[in-house]
Every structure is written in C-alpha cells, then in structure tokens.
Amino acid sequence: MISIEKVQDKQELKDFITFPSALFHDDPNWIDPLIMEREEHLSTKNPGTDHIEWQAWIARKDNQVVGRITAQIDSLHRELYGEDTGHFGMIDAIDDEEVFSALFAAAEAWLKSKGARRITGPFGLNINQESGLLIDGFDTPPCALMTHGKPWYPQQVEQQGYRKGIDLLAYWMKRTDLHFSPSLSKLMEKVRQKVTIRSIRRKDFAQEMQIMREIFNSGWQHNWGFVPFTEHEFATMGDQLKYLVPDDMIYIAEIDAKPMAFIVGLPNINEAIADLHGRLLPFGWAKLLWRLKVSGIRTARVPLMGVRQEYQFSRMGPVIALLLIEALRDPFARHNIDALEMSWILETNTGMRTILEKIGAIPYKHYRLYEKEL
CATH class of the missing domain: 3.40.630.30 (Gcn5-related N-acetyltransferase (GNAT))
Structure with a gap:
C-alpha cells in the first residue's frame, strides 16, 4: 500500500x-x-x-x-x-x-x-x-x-x-571544434566594429549583475513560460557566481556604451562534486576547493545568456551572440576547459539553434516541460 x-x-x-x-x-x-x-x-x-x-x-x-x-x-x-x-x-x-x-x-x-x-x-x-x-x-x-x-x-x-x-535542448561543444565559416567570420568582423565586448567589472559586481538581469528579462520576456528574475534573485546569484566564475568567463556586449547582451560561462561544478556523495564534510570542502582552484575542471556550462529584445530581430542580434561565444574561447583555453554545454535552449528558438549547429555544437540532451488542464 x-x-x-x-x-x-x-x-x-x-x-x-x-x-x-x-x-x-x-x-x-x-x-x-x-x-x-x-x-x-x-x-x-x-x-x-x-x-x-x-x-x-x-x-x-x-x-x-x-x-x-x-x-x-x-x-x-x-x-x-x-x-x-x-x-x-x-x-x-x-x-x-x-x-x-x-x-x-x-x-x-x-x-x-x-x-x-x-x-x-x-x-x-x-x-x-x-x-x-x-x-x-x-x-x-x-x-x-x-x-x-x-x-x-x-x-x-x-x-x-x-x-x-x-x-528544451542542451547542446554540447568541444572547445577545439568551435569554428566560424568564412561567411560568419565576415559578418562577425563587420559587427565587431560597432560592439564593445568586455569582461565583468569585479569592483562593480552587484551593479553588473543587475545590468545582466535587465538584459535577460528584456530578451526572454516573450518566451514560453517566462517569469522575470527579481533583483533579489539575481543579487543572490551574483553572490554565488563571484566565487565560482573567473572574471574572464562573464562578458557584457555594449553598443555606444549601452549594455545590450551578456554571457556567463560556469565551471561545471558537477564535475568537481561527483565523488563527494552530496557531502562537504569532513573533507569535501578541501576537495572542492582544490578542484576549483588548483587541479581544474575540464568542462563548463553556459547557463545564462541574453540579448535585449530590441536587437533580437535585427541582423546584429545573432552575430553579437556569436561574438560573445567567441569571447569565451580563449578564457576556456587558459582555464583548461575542454568542452561546454549550452543550455537550455527552447526548441522554438530556431535562430539560436541554427547558430550553435553552424559553429560545431550538437544537441545531446532533450528535456520536456508538460502541461495539464484540471
């Protein structure tokens, strides 16, 4: 029973x-x-x-x-x-x-x-x-x-x-498989002249997180099931990210000094905790810190990315997304990250899916959201 x-x-x-x-x-x-x-x-x-x-x-x-x-x-x-x-x-x-x-x-x-x-x-x-x-x-x-x-x-x-x-789809990409076709490279070079891509400013971390929140809420507002992030939620996320993510793995794109897109590369913490069985005591903390700071983590995930609504349906929007992904390539190499997951992507987001598949990413996990009328 x-x-x-x-x-x-x-x-x-x-x-x-x-x-x-x-x-x-x-x-x-x-x-x-x-x-x-x-x-x-x-x-x-x-x-x-x-x-x-x-x-x-x-x-x-x-x-x-x-x-x-x-x-x-x-x-x-x-x-x-x-x-x-x-x-x-x-x-x-x-x-x-x-x-x-x-x-x-x-x-x-x-x-x-x-x-x-x-x-x-x-x-x-x-x-x-x-x-x-x-x-x-x-x-x-x-x-x-x-x-x-x-x-x-x-x-x-x-x-x-x-x-x-x-x-929802998760895409997998080896860092060394990331490539841009001649036509994409040409588009990227043209847009690069109008866009500034910078790493996050550590001294203004709290303010930078709220900038990203505004971009995310703008860019995702028409997606299926969207709920906006609150200031409290993004501030708390920032308190966590500042200890987990190197400065050179968070980028903001600006046009005329106005932030309009961002990307976050998160070291795959699951890789570091796989053998801890859910416990940080008595020695889990030491193992986790060692792996994060010394021995390194070989995989990462891009859990957050956004482009302001006003640019999403312009020719520049997809190209700016490519420039942000490109910006992570050298930092990933410096931190010995070999592969990354881009997730999650709505199945209806054909623009982003096409971009990812063109640069070498493959869909490897598939998730479903269900609904029911009572």
Missing part, C-alpha cells in the same frame, strides 16, 4: 532530499547534489520564495521512500498568465504507476486548493531554476544546475494526463 506524507519537518525534508541518491545508486551518470545546497534551495534562503509558495510530499511503500514531488504557486507567473496557474516539480519515483498516481493526486489537490486549473512543470521551483524532464540523453551525467532522470519518467507522467508543453 502506498502512503503519501506531506513534508513538514527536518527528517521528512532529509528523506525528500536524499531519496534520489538511493533511487539512482546504480546509475553511473547520477551525481548527488550537495545536501547543504538542496537544504538551502528548499528554505527561505532561496530568494525565489519571495514569490513562490510550495509544498513537498514523499511516497512510502513497505516503510521505504519510493517517490517524491513538489507543487508550487508562483505569484509572478500568475501576474503574467492568470490566477489559475500552478506547477509541479522534483518528481522522482520508482517505476510504479500507483506511486506516480498517488504523488500527482496529492500535488494536484493542493494546487486546486490554491485556485490552480492549469499546471505546468517540472520546475524546481520555477522556470528560472532546474527545469524539464529528461527524455533523451540518459547516457551522460548532467551539467551543473541541470536535471537527470529515469527512462520511465516520461511515460509515467503522461499516464497522469500530462502532455507536452514545449521541449
């Missing part, structure tokens, strides 16, 4: 956070997230909780945890899309339809009580955090801040009445 428990205390939260480690114990591509980071993510320290209300549940069978799920209401999402929206997230469970059904029943009942009639997900906790259910690409480990999953998840979620909303 399946029992569903609402997560309400520290022990239940611990069971919720650590369940995937048991579920994926035989998956060579699974990487345990840092428990400390997950605890903070699911606390008021997460700036997203300024506008997100959420609840979590765990499923038990024979006194063993066999599944988990969250449901959440995002007030910013409701301002844009209506007061009847809600979301689910962090779905993990054994291959058992009864377990999935019980978990979604609990989440949907809670969402209905909050006025939700349209549900999208999975998000953890909204679209600006880990998003999407992996449907292809199970044979490689996830990059930092991306999800992993079991092959049975898509079918089990669809059996609960959920259907495709939109798909």
Whole structure:
C-alpha cells in the first residue's frame, strides 16, 4: 500500500532530499547534489520564495521512500498568465504507476486548493531554476544546475494526463571544434566594429549583475513560460557566481556604451562534486576547493545568456551572440576547459539553434516541460 506524507519537518525534508541518491545508486551518470545546497534551495534562503509558495510530499511503500514531488504557486507567473496557474516539480519515483498516481493526486489537490486549473512543470521551483524532464540523453551525467532522470519518467507522467508543453535542448561543444565559416567570420568582423565586448567589472559586481538581469528579462520576456528574475534573485546569484566564475568567463556586449547582451560561462561544478556523495564534510570542502582552484575542471556550462529584445530581430542580434561565444574561447583555453554545454535552449528558438549547429555544437540532451488542464 502506498502512503503519501506531506513534508513538514527536518527528517521528512532529509528523506525528500536524499531519496534520489538511493533511487539512482546504480546509475553511473547520477551525481548527488550537495545536501547543504538542496537544504538551502528548499528554505527561505532561496530568494525565489519571495514569490513562490510550495509544498513537498514523499511516497512510502513497505516503510521505504519510493517517490517524491513538489507543487508550487508562483505569484509572478500568475501576474503574467492568470490566477489559475500552478506547477509541479522534483518528481522522482520508482517505476510504479500507483506511486506516480498517488504523488500527482496529492500535488494536484493542493494546487486546486490554491485556485490552480492549469499546471505546468517540472520546475524546481520555477522556470528560472532546474527545469524539464529528461527524455533523451540518459547516457551522460548532467551539467551543473541541470536535471537527470529515469527512462520511465516520461511515460509515467503522461499516464497522469500530462502532455507536452514545449521541449528544451542542451547542446554540447568541444572547445577545439568551435569554428566560424568564412561567411560568419565576415559578418562577425563587420559587427565587431560597432560592439564593445568586455569582461565583468569585479569592483562593480552587484551593479553588473543587475545590468545582466535587465538584459535577460528584456530578451526572454516573450518566451514560453517566462517569469522575470527579481533583483533579489539575481543579487543572490551574483553572490554565488563571484566565487565560482573567473572574471574572464562573464562578458557584457555594449553598443555606444549601452549594455545590450551578456554571457556567463560556469565551471561545471558537477564535475568537481561527483565523488563527494552530496557531502562537504569532513573533507569535501578541501576537495572542492582544490578542484576549483588548483587541479581544474575540464568542462563548463553556459547557463545564462541574453540579448535585449530590441536587437533580437535585427541582423546584429545573432552575430553579437556569436561574438560573445567567441569571447569565451580563449578564457576556456587558459582555464583548461575542454568542452561546454549550452543550455537550455527552447526548441522554438530556431535562430539560436541554427547558430550553435553552424559553429560545431550538437544537441545531446532533450528535456520536456508538460502541461495539464484540471
């Protein structure tokens, strides 16, 4: 018999956070997230909780945890899309339809009580955090801040009445495979004369983060499911990035001294924590710092990139994106980064997808966002 428990205390939260480690114990591509980071993510320290209300549940069978799920209401999402929206997230469970059904029943009942009639997900906790259910690409480990999953998840979620909303793609590129055709190089050289690309100014880090927030919110505002980043969210992100990302891996593009695009190259923290089993104590901190500062990380992810709306549909917009990607090539070489993931890209963003494929990137992971009318 399946029992569903609402997560309400520290022990239940611990069971919720650590369940995937048991579920994926035989998956060579699974990487345990840092428990400390997950605890903070699911606390008021997460700036997203300024506008997100959420609840979590765990499923038990024979006194063993066999599944988990969250449901959440995002007030910013409701301002844009209506007061009847809600979301689910962090779905993990054994291959058992009864377990999935019980978990979604609990989440949907809670969402209905909050006025939700349209549900999208999975998000953890909204679209600006880990998003999407992996449907292809199970044979490689996830990059930092991306999800992993079991092959049975898509079918089990669809059996609960959920259907495709939109798909997300992750592209992989070896640094040495990055190339620009003669025609692209010619376009880039022409635009380069009008654009200044500079690295982030460390002494003005907080202000620089807010500049990037404004660019991101401008450039992404018409995308599927968009929710704007708040000042608090980007400031908190900046506090993290300043310790993880070298100055020469964050670039801002300007035209006539006006910032209009940016890119962030994030060292793949998952590579550094793969053997820590989610724990920084007693020696995990030392290993993590050594790998970040001394032994190096060989892969990276571009988790944030944006071009102001006013340039997106001009000839310059795509070329500026290329110039920003090019700007990362030499820093990646200096930091011994051999390959990078560009993620995530909406399947409908044909302009960016075409650019990436033209310069040597290949789509290697495929995620799905689902939706359901209650």
